[in-house]
Amino acid sequence: MGEQANMFPGTPLVSVVTTDLAAITRGRPLPAGRLDRVAEAGVGWVPANLCLTAFNSISDPNPWGSTGDLRILPDLAARYTTARTGSPTPFDMVMGDIVELDGTPWQGCPRTWLKNALAALEQATGLRVLAAFEQEFQLAGEGTAAHAFSFEALRRVDPFAPRLFACLEEAGIDPEMVLAEYGDRQFEITHAPADALTAADRAVAIRELTREVARVLGTRASFAPKPDPEGVGNGVHIHFSLFGPGGAPATYDAGGPGDLSEAAGAFCAGILRHLPALTALTAASVPSYLRLKPHSWSSSYTWLAERDREAALRICPTVSIGGRDPAKQFNIEFRAADATANPYLALGSLVLAGLAGIAAKLPTPPLVTGDPSVMDEAERAGKGLVRLPETLDAALAAFDADPVVQGWFTRPFAESYVGVKRAEIAHLRGKSPAEVCELYRALY
Numbered sequence: 001m002g003e004q005a006n007m008f009p010g011t012p013l014v015s016v017v018t019t020d021l022a023a024i025t026r027g028r029p030l031p032a033g034r035l036d037r038v039a040e041a042g043v044g045w046v047p048a049n050l051c052l053t054a055f056n057s058i059s060d061p062n063p064w065g066s067t068g069d070l071r072i073l074p075d076l077a078a079r080y081t082t083a084r085t086g087s088p089t090p091f092d093m094v095m096g097d098i099v100e101l102d103g104t105p106w107q108g109c110p111r112t113w114l115k116n117a118l119a120a121l122e123q124a125t126g127l128r129v130l131a132a133f134e135q136e137f138q139l140a141g142e143g144t145a146a147h148a149f150s151f152e153a154l155r156r157v158d159p160f161a162p163r164l165f166a167c168l169e170e171a172g173i174d175p176e177m178v179l180a181e182y183g184d185r186q187f188e189i190t191h192a193p194a195d196a197l198t199a200a201d202r203a204v205a206i207r208e209l210t211r212e213v214a215r216v217l218g219t220r221a222s223f224a225p226k227p228d229p230e231g232v233g234n235g236v237h238i239h240f241s242l243f244g245p246g247g248a249p250a251t252y253d254a255g256g257p258g259d260l261s262e263a264a265g266a267f268c269a270g271i272l273r274h275l276p277a278l279t280a281l282t283a284a285s286v287p288s289y290l291r292l293k294p295h296s297w298s299s300s301y302t303w304l305a306e307r308d309r310e311a312a313l314r315i316c317p318t319v320s321i322g323g324r325d326p327a328k329q330f331n332i333e334f335r336a337a338d339a340t341a342n343p344y345l346a347l348g349s350l351v352l353a354g355l356a357g358i359a360a361k362l363p364t365p366p367l368v369t370g371d372p373s374v375m376d377e378a379e380r381a382g383k384g385l386v387r388l389p390e391t392l393d394a395a396l397a398a399f400d401a402d403p404v405v406q407g408w409f410t411r412p413f414a415e416s417y418v419g420v421k422r423a424e425i426a427h428l429r430g431k432s433p434a435e436v437c438e439l440y441r442a443l444y
Contacts, residue, residue, distance in 0.1 A: 168189070225285065
């Protein structure tokens with residue numbers, strides 16, 4: 001009888017999920033066969049859940065207290081499922097939108113916030129955003145490090161990469177590559193460009209699928225921004241491009257600076273103008289700022305450049321082999337983000353900052369070459385280079401001080417975000433950088 005019970009895999013469950021301000025994906029499970037029946041009314045949720053920290057405490061004070069009820073409505077078009085992870089039951093998650101009990105959108109839903117940002121951009125300009133997330137992570141393990149980017153590094157963890165790729169394909173994530181990266185046991189996952197909401201959904205699903213495949217194979221995947229203070233960091237590189245009515249490419253203009261169109265130049269200028277405040281949303285943890293340093297191939301200044309991986313905004317190269325059209329490939333990479341950031345807030349903040357740049361008709365920022373960290377203050381000022389905040393506390397101060405960015409949020413939403421982050425700062429007070437990194441390595 002016991003042997004038969006062990007062979008029974010159980011009832012397959014699907015989880016209706018939301019990703020919170022700590023970038024943790026939480027939700028409610030139900031039997032997969034019941035999903036269609038509950039789709040209209042969703043599953044229960046609580047306002048104060050928005051204020052859960054990465055340490056599973058609720059920030060106090062917060063705007064919600066112990067009262068109130070909400071629903072998470074599943075978006076059936078954003079369901080990610082695969083039976084190929086090696087777990088006894090399928091991986092099955094569906095992204096949801098948090099709503100009031102009457103179905104109206106709730107002000108604290110990050111996914112809805114991104115939807116609203118995209119709608120505002122399209123209504124004001126006619127432009128849509130195509131995006132993709134490149135995500136770096138490390139697998140737990142010991143022993144001599146394999147060579148960076150090497151064939152051996154990938155084969156050492158076999159069958160991790162092919163199994164993960166198969167899962168991503170079956171789940172409909174359209175993966176492009178699972179590759180060995182620069183750091184010890186560091187890897188990166190890329191996916192094909194998609195509309196911005198789908199790209200953020202995919203970022204969430206990729207993280208959870210990666211963790212599951214690693215767990216089944218007896219290891220652990222960590223997306224922490226700095227697993228070790230002296231080690232290589234894990235970034236999330238957000239690629240984006242603009243498209244006009246009918247899908248016409250709107251980022252590329254061979255006559256513009258760096259081949260940027262006027263709209264794309266203004267979009268980039270808006271991001272750089274508000275970037276000190278945005279870092280609170282895109283580099284959302286204490287160890288994030290151990291990564292955002294000069295000469296770390298991340299980002300440290302408000303900097304637009306061509307092909308330079310130290311820049312906050314990198315104009316990516318295009319390939320002309322075989323007569324390929326540069327306009328369809330052309331995109332910009334935002335590098336000051338990591339996986340402690342909620343993907344919906346990170347991408348939505350870029351969209352709204354870009355829209356602010358377009359609305360203000362900002363000129364394309366200067367394309368900077370060289371190393372800002374060795375320039376004197378006058379030269380940096382002449383090029384519009386501002387040092388990014390060097391701590392989460394400083395980033396939150398910039399967030400509070402930017403009226404444009406504050407205007408994107410309702411007051412309770414902004415208070416919730418700042419409250420969660422300040423609670424995390426307080427939790428870490430007195431810990432060394434090594435202790436902080438080790439803790440986040442386990443959490444993310």
